[in-house]
Amino acid sequence: MSFDFAPAAHVPLDDFLTTDSALVWLRHSEGMVGFGEAFSVSATGEHRFEVLRTRWRELLDAAAPEAELFAFVAVAFSSASEHESRLVVPEMVIRKVGGEAQLFWIRSEDVPAESETDLYHLARSRLAELQEDSAPGHLGFPDVDPLPAEDRLTVGQVNDEQYKAAITSGIELIESGELTKLVLARDAVAELAQPVQIARVLKELSLRYRDCWTYSMRGLIGATPEMLIQVINGTARARVLAGTLDRKLAPGSDPDYAKRALTDNEKQRHEHQLAIDSLTTQLRPYVTHMDAHAEPFVLELPNVWHLASDVTAIMPAENPPSALDLAEILHPTAAVCGTPTVRAAQEILRLEGMDRGRYAGPVGWIDSHGNGEFGIALRGGIVESEHRIRLFAGCGIVGASDPESELAESWAKMRPMKQALSL
Numbered sequence: 001m002s003f004d005f006a007p008a009a010h011v012p013l014d015d016f017l018t019t020d021s022a023l024v025w026l027r028h029s030e031g032m033v034g035f036g037e038a039f040s041v042s043a044t045g046e047h048r049f050e051v052l053r054t055r056w057r058e059l060l061d062a063a064a065p066e067a068e069l070f071a072f073v074a075v076a077f078s079s080a081s082e083h084e085s086r087l088v089v090p091e092m093v094i095r096k097v098g099g100e101a102q103l104f105w106i107r108s109e110d111v112p113a114e115s116e117t118d119l120y121h122l123a124r125s126r127l128a129e130l131q132e133d134s135a136p137g138h139l140g141f142p143d144v145d146p147l148p149a150e151d152r153l154t155v156g157q158v159n160d161e162q163y164k165a166a167i168t169s170g171i172e173l174i175e176s177g178e179l180t181k182l183v184l185a186r187d188a189v190a191e192l193a194q195p196v197q198i199a200r201v202l203k204e205l206s207l208r209y210r211d212c213w214t215y216s217m218r219g220l221i222g223a224t225p226e227m228l229i230q231v232i233n234g235t236a237r238a239r240v241l242a243g244t245l246d247r248k249l250a251p252g253s254d255p256d257y258a259k260r261a262l263t264d265n266e267k268q269r270h271e272h273q274l275a276i277d278s279l280t281t282q283l284r285p286y287v288t289h290m291d292a293h294a295e296p297f298v299l300e301l302p303n304v305w306h307l308a309s310d311v312t313a314i315m316p317a318e319n320p321p322s323a324l325d326l327a328e329i330l331h332p333t334a335a336v337c338g339t340p341t342v343r344a345a346q347e348i349l350r351l352e353g354m355d356r357g358r359y360a361g362p363v364g365w366i367d368s369h370g371n372g373e374f375g376i377a378l379r380g381g382i383v384e385s386e387h388r389i390r391l392f393a394g395c396g397i398v399g400a401s402d403p404e405s406e407l408a409e410s411w412a413k414m415r416p417m418k419q420a421l422s423l
């Protein structure tokens with residue numbers, strides 16, 4: 001059931017981030033926050049999307065026809081990943097769009113209520129209970145977590161030298177003509193003396209990175225600037241990024257620096273074009289009309305500038321694919337994998353030396369009408385235990401790439417999380 005929810009209409013939705021276990025999708029202080037867990041399914045391997053989709057359909061088929069259900073979804077980057085892809089239906093969702101807020105509740109049959117007003121009060125008190133829930137139990141942390149004496153950031157599975165060596169091998173593959181583009185990632189581990197305060201980190205990200213989509217899905221947290229696909233009432237939208245410039249490197253007084261260094265730079269344009277082509281080629285067969293900007297624009301974030309392009313498409317009126325269908329079709333784009341896709345994915349497994357888990361996979365939400373939004377899980381990390389979070393960042397490699405600069409760029413991409421964790 002759903003109610004108009006005035007308490008969220010006049011305040012930022014961020015104010016409802018009271019518990020670390022909340023499921024989150026926020027941008028410009030609107031979006032969705034979910035509490036509790038009515039249903040959950042996980043999957044690994046090649047059929048992970050299909051397993052999530054099938055269980056979601058079964059759930060919808062079993063639900064009352066008028067039920068409005070939402071699920072939060074995060075899918076592992078690779079079919080070879082040992083990490084689980086998850087779909088979680090929260091018991092309650094606060095959704096805010098265009099200044100209007102609603103509260104959705106999957107009420108268990110045994111909650112008695114006499115009137116609408118009664119129900120609303122019951123919903124409010126249930127929400128208050130769920131908002132108090134401090135249980136990181138949902139995240140399945142191990143019981144024992146040795147405390148670091150002070151906060152530290154250490155190398156992950158891939159150290160700087162290994163990362164640069166992988167990039168050099170990537171460049172060789174591109175020069176030999178086997179690949180056109182390859183995205184290689186690395187990790188770093190933050191160990192904190194105090195428990196990771198997920199809700200606080202999310203608030204910081206959402207406040208500072210307002211143009212990004214702040215997400216939290218059972219331990220996977222971050223704020224991504226890249227929209228893989230959004231489907232709302234028959235219109236699909238994507239924001240494709242590729243081509244990055246660290247703002248720290250910019251000369252202070254030159255207003256045209258970002259434009260010159262990105263828009264007028266051949267390497268960056270080439271890298272960007274490959275990402276656009278991979279998205280539009282995959283999307284075209286599923287839509288009736290598609291518009292992509294002829295010229296990319298410069299997206300300004302507090303840490304970096306990106307070359308960006310927005311794509312809008314109209315879905316067919318009959319049997320349109322759902323947001324989850326499209327996420328599967330489009331993943332992985334050349335912004336996180338490479339060109340050609342299959343070969344690049346193989347080289348990522350061979351050269352990267354780590355399991356990306358849900359980093360760089362689709363993360364977002366879906367509803368019972370096929371609508372949904374999936375960002376690419378970038379600029380974030382995975383909370384691995386109460387005191388430890390693994391950060392990830394990757395860089396698109398083309399023939400003209402330089403390993404040292406790409407390493408520096410990967411640090412720039414981790415800066416939002418480092419700041420939010422006060423590291």
Ligand SMILES: C=C(O[C@H]1C=CC=C(C(=O)O)[C@@H]1O)C(=O)O
Pocket residue numbers: 183185226241242243244306334335336378379392393394395396397413
């Ligand atoms: C792979 C990441 O970024 C991608 C998205 C935007 C720009 C990118 C780049 O310029 O390399 C990457 O393709 C990451 O942030 O971990």
